[in-house]
Amino acid sequence: MTEFQPRVFSxxxxxxxxxxxxxxxxxxxxxxxxxxxxxIFCVVDSHAITASFPNAQExxxxxxEVTAAYxxxxxxxxxxxxxxxxxxxxxAELAWIFNCVARMGWLNRMTQFKEKAGKNKENASVGxxxxxxxxxxxxxxxxxxxxxxxxxxxxxLELTRDIAAKFNNDFAERIKELGIGVPNPTPSPxxxxxxxxxxxxxxxxxxxTRIMSLRDGTKKMSKSDPSxxxxxxxxxDADAISKKIRKAKTDPDALPSEVDGLKDRPEAxxxxxxxxxxxxxxxxxxxxxxxxxxxxxxxxxxxxxxVEKLAPMTDEMRRLTADPTxxxxxxxxxxxxxxxxxxxxxxxxxxxxxFLDVR
Ligand code: TYM
Numbered sequence: 001m002t003e004f005q006p007r008v009f010s011x012x013x014x015x016x017x018x019x020x021x022x023x024x025x026x027x028x029x030x031x032x033x034x035x036x037x038x039x040i041f042c043v044v045d046s047h048a049i050t051a052s053f054p055n056a057q058e059x060x061x062x063x064x065e066v067t068a069a070y071x072x073x074x075x076x077x078x079x080x081x082x083x084x085x086x087x088x089x090x091x092a093e094l095a096w097i098f099n100c101v102a103r104m105g106w107l108n109r110m111t112q113f114k115e116k117a118g119k120n121k122e123n124a125s126v127g128x129x130x131x132x133x134x135x136x137x138x139x140x141x142x143x144x145x146x147x148x149x150x151x152x153x154x155x156x157l158e159l160t161r162d163i164a165a166k167f168n169n170d171f172a173e174r175i176k177e178l179g180i181g182v183p184n185p186t187p188s189p190x191x192x193x194x195x196x197x198x199x200x201x202x203x204x205x206x207x208x209t210r211i212m213s214l215r216d217g218t219k220k221m222s223k224s225d226p227s228x229x230x231x232x233x234x235x236x237d238a239d240a241i242s243k244k245i246r247k248a249k250t251d252p253d254a255l256p257s258e259v260d261g262l263k264d265r266p267e268a269x270x271x272x273x274x275x276x277x278x279x280x281x282x283x284x285x286x287x288x289x290x291x292x293x294x295x296x297x298x299x300x301x302x303x304x305x306x307v308e309k310l311a312p313m314t315d316e317m318r319r320l321t322a323d324p325t326x327x328x329x330x331x332x333x334x335x336x337x338x339x340x341x342x343x344x345x346x347x348x349x350x351x352x353x354x355f356l357d358v359r
Pocket of ligand 1: 044047135150151
């Protein structure tokens with residue numbers, strides 16, 4: 001290989017329902033990429049056990065639901081590989097190797113671990129701490145070059161690059177000797193002449209990289225917020241969507257005409273960002289239309305738009321989840337395709353490390 005084959009990898013955890021943040025920050029942005037390069041979209045079930053083991057049936061159901069959401073959003077199993085992580089053993093194997101590459105200090109800096117472990121760090125699972133290494137393994141088992149995610153995954157992607165760089169450096173001689181590296185277009189003291197793992201590019205862009213809670217514009221919209229009014233779930237019906245937007249927190253002022261005017265107005269900024277992402281435009285364009293108007297006029301327009309965009313998807317998700325055997329077929333075919341890429345990568349990684357191959 002003279003250069004890395006462009007390849008997209010991304011995933012969502014099957015913990016509860018998907019919400020508008022997952023859709024606008026990630027899944028909706030994956031759809032056009034399918035026509036640009038090979039794409040792999042994973043339901044990351046091994047990640048879903050790091051905080052605690054969910055009820056077994058709920059985990060199974062959520063895995064199928066997330067798969068249905070991918071498909072309803074426009075991820076096409078004929079164009080993309082769709083599978084659930086636990087079915088491809090190479091993720092776990094590479095994660096172990098990366099446990100031995102990543103440094104404690106690197107993981108100690110991860111803000112998401114600090115947030116999720118809270119005050120009770122001593123009682124958090126080792127899996128929750130090592131989780132970013134598994135995420136790096138997810139990506140690098142396919143030597144993926146592009147990872148479209150929301151803003152909250154940025155630090156994990158930096159860690160993925162640190163892991164790739166350390167592996168490439170630590171095994172530089174061996175990678176060169178085995179002739180399985182890819183020439184580094186920009187060799188530097190930090191990176192050797194040949195690379196085994198690509199330096200993955202994060203793709204974090206657009207008006208919806210960080211959708212905030214509808215109840216508090218300073219908090220991220222998340223599955224774990226105890227208030228259901230804080231988020232729009234992808235399986236909410238039209239009434240629920242309208243109610244949540246109607247009740248969304250705002251300030252008393254009219255919308256500004258310029259993006260600058262959204263500064264220090266987190267709730268207004270969030271709702272305008274949601275409108276922009278749903279209408280596939282920009283905050284500037286939305287403010288051109290709505291600048292000077294009150295929330296009493298903007299909210300109904302946002303609500304109509306959200307229902308128009310989300311309702312067909314919700315219906316399609318319902319249709320798909322009614323037939324789990326079809327979903328399982330998609331996941332099975334996807335796992336086979338994913339294994340066909342990851343197995344040879346792990347074979348080379350074992351060789352680079354020097355694990356004796358006797359089979
Ligand atoms: P997860 O399951 O928490 O979220 C899935 C995707 O949704 C994005 N997201 C948001 N985007 C905008 N606004 C929000 N409020 C919001 N909340 C979530 C996330 O950034 C993400 O893109 N560790 C990952 C899953 C993962 C992964 C991977 C991703 C595991 N391995 C490899 C990419 C590549 C996670 O927990 O995402």
